[in-house]
Amino acid sequence: FDTTQPIYQAVANMICSIVYGRRFEYDDAEFTSLVHRATRYIQLLGSPSIQVFNMFPWIGKWIADRKELHMITAENQKQTQQMFSRLKETLNPQMCRGFVDAFLLRKQNLEESGITESHFHDKNLMHTVLNLFAAGTDTTASTLRWALLFMAKYPKIQDQVQEELSRVVGSRQAQVEDRKSLPFTDAVIHETQRLGNIAPMALPHKTSKDVTFQGHFIKKGTTVFPLLTSVLYDESEWEHPRSFYPAHFLDKDGKFIKRDAFMPFSAGRRACPGESLARMELFIFFTSLLQHFRFTPAPGVSEDELDLTPRVGVTLSPSPHKLCAVSCM
Numbered sequence: 008f009d010t011t012q013p014i015y016q017a018v019a020n021m022i023c024s025i026v027y028g029r030r031f032e033y034d035d036a037e038f039t040s041l042v043h044r045a046t047r048y049i050q051l052l053g054s055p056s057i058q059v060f061n062m063f064p065w066i067g068k069w070i071a072d073r074k075e076l077h078m079i080t081a082e083n084q085k086q087t088q089q090m091f092s093r094l095k096e097t098l099n100p101q102m103c104r105g106f107v108d109a110f111l112l113r114k115q116n117l118e119e120s121g122i123t124e125s126h127f128h129d130k131n132l133m134h135t136v137l138n139l140f141a142a143g144t145d146t147t148a149s150t151l152r153w154a155l156l157f158m159a160k161y162p163k164i165q166d167q168v169q170e171e172l173s174r175v176v177g178s179r180q181a182q183v184e185d186r187k188s189l190p191f192t193d194a195v196i197h198e199t200q201r202l203g204n205i206a207p208m209a210l211p212h213k214t215s216k217d218v219t220f221q222g223h224f225i226k227k228g229t230t231v232f233p234l235l236t237s238v239l240y241d242e243s244e245w246e247h248p249r250s251f252y253p254a255h256f257l258d259k260d261g262k263f264i265k266r267d268a269f270m271p272f273s274a275g276r277r278a279c280p281g282e283s284l285a286r287m288e289l290f291i292f293f294t295s296l297l298q299h300f301r302f303t304p305a306p307g308v309s310e311d312e313l314d315l316t317p318r319v320g321v322t323l324s325p326s327p328h329k330l331c332a333v334s335c336m
């Protein structure tokens with residue numbers, strides 16, 4: 008099977024639970040269209056034509072991808088507005104179901120106290136919810152897809168993860184607190200994020216004042232891209248920067264070690280605000296999947312043939328591929 012859809016759906020449901028206070032069945036038409044648009048949106052944002060448009064916006068009207076991007080945004084807003092309307096009709100201050108309820112109740116309280124000029128307005132709610140889906144779905148889903156691909160490609164490493172999981176956790180569901188007792192599994196997840204390098208250029212930022220950085224003068228207002236690849240693949244930091252080598256995160260006794268050069272969530276004040284959620288999701292999804300299934304290449308494909316060349320987009324995700332999940336319960 009192609010890992011894209013089920014993994015995207017599982018991860019998007021996490022955001023739905025937080026934002027709307029409910030999850031969706033995987034055959035729910037409203038949910039499948041939401042996930043489909045989120046996937047397509049990210050694909051389009053990373054397409055060469057949109058990259059060129061971002062550099063030369065005046066060519067905008069000739070770019071077909073841009074039209075589709077606008078269409079998807081309009082549909083997203085329409086569907087999200089419908090979700091908000093349903094939540095508004097059943098809003099109950101005694102039972103806050105999720106982020107949207109919390110936002111609406113705060114807005115209501117402010118309005119009742121006569122405060123109309125606040126950040127709690129409909130436009131902000133819409134953009135925050137759309138941002139949470141855009142930032143929190145593709146990133147985590149692509150990382151999980153890399154993790155499964157690495158497991159299928161490196162079966163001996165998969166053996167070690169499954170041995171550790173069955174020894175430490177057994178058949179019960181793993182919990183976040185188990186992470187410290189699972190150093191090898193934790194190292195595999197970290198190494199997946201390092202080599203997967205899903206956000207190679209993080210997000211652009213503008214300097215708020217003149218800065219001199221490592222001898223280079225950067226004028227106030229300059230757009231700066233933090234190149235996370237330069238740290239995650241730094242030859243002076245990692246023994247095997249371009250290989251999948253979980254021992255990067257283990258000491259000689261097999262204990263987990265933190266590494267300063269591990270920064271897939273970027274650094275500083277604008278580092279990823281979803282880091283703790285993402286780390287929790289990666290751990291719970293990865294351990295549950297590996298407890299239940301053995302991942303192998305599709306029939307007729309050898310481990311060597313599994314291609315690790317990334318598909319270039321806004322994020323780096325695995326190129327299209329298929330895996331087998333063989334039940335091991």
Ligand code: HEM
Nearest residue numbers: 142143146147150206209210271272273277278279281285
């Ligand atoms: C493996 C998963 C994830 C990775 C690798 C990741 C990585 C990043 C990176 C590199 C940035 C740019 C930081 C910078 O500009 O310096 C970022 C920004 C952001 N991330 Fe994540 N992220 C992940 C998951 C999530 C999740 C689950 C959420 C929320 C549900 C989230 C929400 C955001 C938001 C809202 C921003 C923009 C922050 C801002 O503009 O200040 N991310 N993320």
